Amino acid sequence: MEALSSFPLELTGPEVPMVRFMNVRKTYGDFVVLDNLNLDIAPGEMVTVIGPSGSGKTTVLRMLMTLETINGGVIYVDGKPLTHMPKNGVLVPADAKYLRKARSSIGMCFQHFNLFPHMTALENCMEGPVQVLGLSRREAKERAEELLSMVGMIEKKDQHPARLSGGQQQRVAIARALAMRPKVMLFDEVTSALDPEVIGEVTNVIQDLVTKHNLTMLMVTHQMGFARDISDRICFFYGGKIEEQDTPEELFANPKSKRTQQFLSAVKAAD
Amino acid sequence: MTYISFLSDYGGRFVDGMLVTALQFLCSLALATVLALVFGLMLLSSNAAVKGAAVVYVEFFRGTSLLVQLFWLFFVLPLFGITLEPFFTGFLAVGLNIGAYGAQLVQGAIKSVPRGQWEAAYALSMSPAKRMRRIIIPQALVIMLPAWGNLVIELLKSTALVALIAVPDLMFEAKQLNSSTYLSTWTFGTALVIYYIFARFLVTPTMRSLEHVMARRMGRS
Numbered sequence: 001m002e003a004l005s006s007f008p009l010e011l012t013g014p015e016v017p018m019v020r021f022m023n024v025r026k027t028y029g030d031f032v033v034l035d036n037l038n039l040d041i042a043p044g045e046m047v048t049v050i051g052p053s054g055s056g057k058t059t060v061l062r063m064l065m066t067l068e069t070i071n072g073g074v075i076y077v078d079g080k081p082l083t084h085m086p087k088n089g090v091l092v093p094a095d096a097k098y099l100r101k102a103r104s105s106i107g108m109c110f111q112h113f114n115l116f117p118h119m120t121a122l123e124n125c126m127e128g129p130v131q132v133l134g135l136s137r138r139e140a141k142e143r144a145e146e147l148l149s150m151v152g153m154i155e156k157k158d159q160h161p162a163r164l165s166g167g168q169q170q171r172v173a174i175a176r177a178l179a180m181r182p183k184v185m186l187f188d189e190v191t192s193a194l195d196p197e198v199i200g201e202v203t204n205v206i207q208d209l210v211t212k213h214n215l216t217m218l219m220v221t222h223q224m225g226f227a228r229d230i231s232d233r234i235c236f237f238y239g240g241k242i243e244e245q246d247t248p249e250e251l252f253a254n255p256k257s258k259r260t261q262q263f264l265s266a267v268k269a270a271d
Numbered sequence: 272m273t274y275i276s277f278l279s280d281y282g283g284r285f286v287d288g289m290l291v292t293a294l295q296f297l298c299s300l301a302l303a304t305v306l307a308l309v310f311g312l313m314l315l316s317s318n319a320a321v322k323g324a325a326v327v328y329v330e331f332f333r334g335t336s337l338l339v340q341l342f343w344l345f346f347v348l349p350l351f352g353i354t355l356e357p358f359f360t361g362f363l364a365v366g367l368n369i370g371a372y373g374a375q376l377v378q379g380a381i382k383s384v385p386r387g388q389w390e391a392a393y394a395l396s397m398s399p400a401k402r403m404r405r406i407i408i409p410q411a412l413v414i415m416l417p418a419w420g421n422l423v424i425e426l427l428k429s430t431a432l433v434a435l436i437a438v439p440d441l442m443f444e445a446k447q448l449n450s451s452t453y454l455s456t457w458t459f460g461t462a463l464v465i466y467y468i469f470a471r472f473l474v475t476p477t478m479r480s481l482e483h484v485m486a487r488r489m490g491r492s
Contacts, residue, residue: 065394096399104396114391117489118409128395131405160490180395 004074004084004091011079018043018078018216019064019184025072026059026240033059034240037073041184044214048227048248051237052263057220060237061186064218065108066099077105078183104132107182111189113169115161121148121172122157125179133180140179147175151205167198171205178209185209187219191226199223206230224267228252236260277457281448288444289465295362295430295440296469302366303373303426310370311377312403325374332371338432340364345436361433361440369426376422380415381407413485420478424470431466441465 011020017040024037034056041047049057062068064075066083074091075082084091085098094102115124125144129135135143148154151171161169170190177185187206191199203226209215210230221227227234228248235245236257244257255261278285313325332340341364344355355363384407392402434443445462449455 067390067393100396100398103394106394108394110387110391110394112387114385114387116388116391116406116410118413120490127405128397131401132396162490177394 007074007081007084007091009086009089009091010081011076015042016079017041017076018045019218020076021060021063021073022076023073024063024070024075026056026063026068027071032240034063037240037242039235039242041216041218043216045232046210046217046219046230047233047235048219048221048231049235049237050221050224050227050263051243055237056240057237058188061108061188061218061220064184065106065186066103069093077102082106104180105183106186107177107180107184108186108188109170109173109177109190111192113161113166113173113193115169115173115176117161120158120160121153121164121175124161124172125176128176128180143179144175147178148172150178150208151175152201165198166194167201170194170202174202174205174209182215184216184218187217187221189220189222191221191223203230222267224252224264224271236263238263272454274457277452277454278461281452281458284444284448285441285461285465288439288441288462289469291358291439291443292427292430292441292469295358295365295433295438296427298362299365299369299426299430300423302362303369303422306366306370307373307377310374311381314374314378315381329371329374332368333375337364337368337429338435340368341432341436357433357436357438360436361430361438365426365429365433369422369429372422372425373419376415376418377411380411383414384410409488413489416478416482416485420475420482423474423478427470427474428466 007022011017019039019041021037021039024034025032026034026037037060039047039060049060051057059068063070064077064082070083074084080102081091081094082102083094083099085094085102086092115121116127119127122141122144125147126137126140129140129143130137145154145157148157151174153168153171153175156164156168156172161172164172174190190206191202194202203223206217206219207230210217219227219231231248233245234248234251236243236251236255236259238257238259244251244255244260246256251260252264255264310325310328313321314329316322316325341360344364345357345360348355381403388406388410389402392406397406430440431442434440434446437443441462445458449458452458
């Protein structure tokens, strides 16, 4: 494994990526989930990760949210190390306090929404801003209401999650993550747990984010059509590695790797 | 002597005993609740010493008899120079004992809050303390409330043991009346009914309404 001293304390230069995975390795015991992952995401870029199950795609997102610790390499966000912190001129694994601050620039939406059931939609969106960012309740309410309007959920702001459909819950979850004003948004199979007829309401919200806001986004999805429509780049993961990455037009029309071809034709056959 | 005249003669004694029982109940409930929360959280600690202290507490008070614990506090501690008031000793023993059961309830309930909730709070950069207080504990309360209701009734019934260290509670008064009147059926029958009314018409409805309040807070009613 590479020594941490060989990693820069921060990224400099004319084109600093918003996210950089640098030689990142993730293992569970002897099982290697991701091996030597190198991936840059430019500011404002929308990158989608696709691949067969077990290829490590969700792990990529969870590592970036620091929900998983990494076993090698360094992840940088906005030029600064995320998983590590500088100490006496070298990088060392980040402590809890550093991680808490560092990950505040990242927002995440989950497959099963994970809204707080004891809070209304509005309270869900106010919780982070009030408790973590220290906004006043009035400011947080304004911000939450603005975001709930944006995702089309303002009419249901006083409802608890138990009273909302899956699609509505996911839209609130997107608003909740955005209320923290993240630089990077992560979407982990956000439509996988939804009934087919409500998938559109969630994908429309994400599409809106892509066109109207300059957010950097990383998404894992099984919806190839959606991925093709909104992504700047698609990464196909296989066996813990990026097998192929390209623009959606190129990757879907002319996949170069045999595994990508097999995966895409299997997905097409299932549709 | 009819039961009516028995009650008019000795009803006051039962009321006095009932008040002491109610006080014992409230004091031991408050103590047990605090202990359950503190030790329940300690059981979840990643620090071995903190967790170890909680395990010892739970194992000791759950694994030995409440009556022995009560006698130990009342009769053995004075040998080490620590003499406690009977009333205080009573609710201390009951609170410590039920608190140990409660700690396990708290631990179990916290652990059964879905993992996604921990992760969502983590993704909002909440500190561990805030996450516990704002997100996890409110949901754990809802999970453990039905089992907690049973424990509260158990606690109420356990307070009858304090009569054995001369705390003048309901059971103590019934015993005294029995030895002076020999009307065992009426004295203990009355005590039995009062305990039942206390549990069935005060504790149970209170717990039920708490469950309703919690369900409403979760948007489920």
